[in-house]
Amino acid sequence: MTAVTAADSLTDRRSIPGTGARIWNVVRVHYANRFTMFALPWIIFGFIFAVNLVIWISIFASTHEQLTGTQWSGATFYIYVYFAVAAVQAMNLTFRFALGLSVTRRDYYLGTVLAFLIQGVILTLLCTILSYIEDWTNGYGMGAHMFSNMYFGTGSLGVRLFSCFGAFLFCFALGALSGSVFVRWRANGLYALGAIVAVLAVAFIAITTLTDSWPSVGAWFLQVRAVGVIAWFLIPTVIAGVAGFFVLRKAAARE
Amino acid sequence: MTDTTAVVEVSGLTKRFGDVTALDDIDLTIPPGAITGLLGRNGAGKTTFMQTVTGQDFATAGEIRVFGENPVENAHVLSRISFIKESQKYPDEFKPKHVFTCAPWFYENWDADFAARLIDDFQLPVNRRIKKLSRGQLSAVGVIVGLASRAPLTFFDEPYLGLDAVARQIFYDRLLEDYAENPRTIILSTHLIDEVANILEHIVVIDRGRILMDESAEQARESATTVVGPRGAVDAFVANRRVLHREGVGGLASVTIERLDADERQDAVRAGLELAPVSLQQLIVRKTNATAADYAEQEA
Numbered sequence: 001m002t003a004v005t006a007a008d009s010l011t012d013r014r015s016i017p018g019t020g021a022r023i024w025n026v027v028r029v030h031y032a033n034r035f036t037m038f039a040l041p042w043i044i045f046g047f048i049f050a051v052n053l054v055i056w057i058s059i060f061a062s063t064h065e066q067l068t069g070t071q072w073s074g075a076t077f078y079i080y081v082y083f084a085v086a087a088v089q090a091m092n093l094t095f096r097f098a099l100g101l102s103v104t105r106r107d108y109y110l111g112t113v114l115a116f117l118i119q120g121v122i123l124t125l126l127c128t129i130l131s132y133i134e135d136w137t138n139g140y141g142m143g144a145h146m147f148s149n150m151y152f153g154t155g156s157l158g159v160r161l162f163s164c165f166g167a168f169l170f171c172f173a174l175g176a177l178s179g180s181v182f183v184r185w186r187a188n189g190l191y192a193l194g195a196i197v198a199v200l201a202v203a204f205i206a207i208t209t210l211t212d213s214w215p216s217v218g219a220w221f222l223q224v225r226a227v228g229v230i231a232w233f234l235i236p237t238v239i240a241g242v243a244g245f246f247v248l249r250k251a252a253a254r255e
Numbered sequence: 256m257t258d259t260t261a262v263v264e265v266s267g268l269t270k271r272f273g274d275v276t277a278l279d280d281i282d283l284t285i286p287p288g289a290i291t292g293l294l295g296r297n298g299a300g301k302t303t304f305m306q307t308v309t310g311q312d313f314a315t316a317g318e319i320r321v322f323g324e325n326p327v328e329n330a331h332v333l334s335r336i337s338f339i340k341e342s343q344k345y346p347d348e349f350k351p352k353h354v355f356t357c358a359p360w361f362y363e364n365w366d367a368d369f370a371a372r373l374i375d376d377f378q379l380p381v382n383r384r385i386k387k388l389s390r391g392q393l394s395a396v397g398v399i400v401g402l403a404s405r406a407p408l409t410f411f412d413e414p415y416l417g418l419d420a421v422a423r424q425i426f427y428d429r430l431l432e433d434y435a436e437n438p439r440t441i442i443l444s445t446h447l448i449d450e451v452a453n454i455l456e457h458i459v460v461i462d463r464g465r466i467l468m469d470e471s472a473e474q475a476r477e478s479a480t481t482v483v484g485p486r487g488a489v490d491a492f493v494a495n496r497r498v499l500h501r502e503g504v505g506g507l508a509s510v511t512i513e514r515l516d517a518d519e520r521q522d523a524v525r526a527g528l529e530l531a532p533v534s535l536q537q538l539i540v541r542k543t544n545a546t547a548a549d550y551a552e553q554e555a
Contacts, residue, residue, distance in 0.1 A: 102362075252313060
């Protein structure tokens with residue numbers, strides 16, 4: 001009789017949830033604790049905004065002049081970096097938990113990507129809406145720019161959405177790759193990954209310097225503008241995202 | 256056609272970490288619908304065995320079949336497995352209630368009422384951060400998930416570190432009750448051999464990455480006997496047998512040897528010797544020690 005029980009489970013392949021449902025369940029794990037995923041990023045987001053607002057107001061109050069140069073504000077960079085770090089952290093914390101709940105690494109990775117893409121969509125919408133608010137209110141009446149910055153918050157609606165989301169994707173992909181590397185090889189893996197990135201950067205700088213190409217690099221940046229740079233960054237984004245998948249697939253869930 | 260009666264079947268399973276061989280060419284079949292005890296010393300390979308069989312770690316060599324398929328990255332197999340381990344990590348900000356919210360998404364047989372009852376039994380504070388739980392409470396989280404998930408194949412790897420005797424008894428009671436109503440295959444690894452001796456139906460002993468014993472609990476219990484009596488008579492009786500353990504006080508000796516058949520038992524009684532059963536714990540300690548002695552002899 002007991003043997004029949006085992007045989008049933010062997011042949012009965014229909015009863016498990018489909019791929020989509022399994023991946024969605026991983027997304028739900030990431031959102032299970034509402035505070036870390038729903039509240040914390042936006043608290044940080046709000047805090048950065050509040051700090052900027054205080055600075056703008058204090059300058060505006062003392063000079064009584066419209067602010068200049070805030071369109072080069074890099075304040076929103078912090079939010080992107082935050083999400084990169086959050087991705088590493090989330091993977092470190094939930095990978096072994098999810099595997100403990102009999103999740104495959106494949107479903108886990110895809111679910112994690114989806115969970116963060118949702119964050120990316122929210123972030124993109126928020127940043128874009130706020131950039132328009134800054135446009136319409138003439139920078140809260142002070143000429144202040146945080147979201148309507150030169151990198152992600154100017155140009156047409158499509159350009160703004162693309163810039164915000166592209167920058168998010170790039171940061172998240174780096175975070176996901178780092179997270180996979182950390183989960184698989186721990187800190188030594190991250191040192192090695194950092195070394196590889198450093199070598200690539202140094203090689204780029206060396207080649208550019210040796211071939212006297214800095215003027216053309218500068219010209220290229222001016223020509224493609226921020227949105228073009230972000231578009232080109234989609235290539236390393238895809239490479240990092242795919243590499244993270246394959247790194248994680250062989251990661252053991254050990255102590 | 257594959258053999259559908261085996262839930263877990265491994266052959267030639269080997270796992271090395273650098274130059275340490277944690278599992279050494281293991282062949283093993285776990286009987287379905289039974290509670291199997293996976294016993295052995297620390298570092299014997301119990302956890303590594305469970306981790307490779309559940310696809311959490313990767314075998315260096317050999318073949319693993321769980322429900323007839325390779326378990327690695329196999330959602331069809333893994334969704335039928337619940338693997339509860341002492342070292343389970345939880346997300347930092349999680350409270351037990353978050354764990355019990357997530358678990359049903361992954362175990363289709365999850366019984367929420369049963370989980371609620373267990374939370375009550377173990378007096379687990381579900382709203383306290385996991386990081387703030389005591390070791391025993393942390394173990395209770397795993398035990399509750401393992402029981403309430405009712406996975407067709409459930410592993411408990413040292414599930415009750417820090418649980419007191421009362422809580423451990425609750426675990427055994429609930430395990431047996433639920434197992435009777437919902438038969439499944441359970442593999443339990445533990446150090447507290449005597450405590451679980453009565454609930455185990457099958458015994459597997461791992462030592463130094465190899466299978467030392469793989470038999471039904473009944474066979475295991477009968478596989479050794481202690482012969483007690485005057486030293487001379489005992490020595491004469493055990494002369495050509497493999498001695499698992501020997502102790503003595505004054506002129507009395509007590510020697511544990513391997514299985515005796517009915518005739519041999521009669522011989523012993525005629526020689527004025529007393530035969531005593533060997534507890535599972537003693538048996539395993541003695542077999543493990545005897546094997547260690549054999550190794551030492553080989554090396555000498």
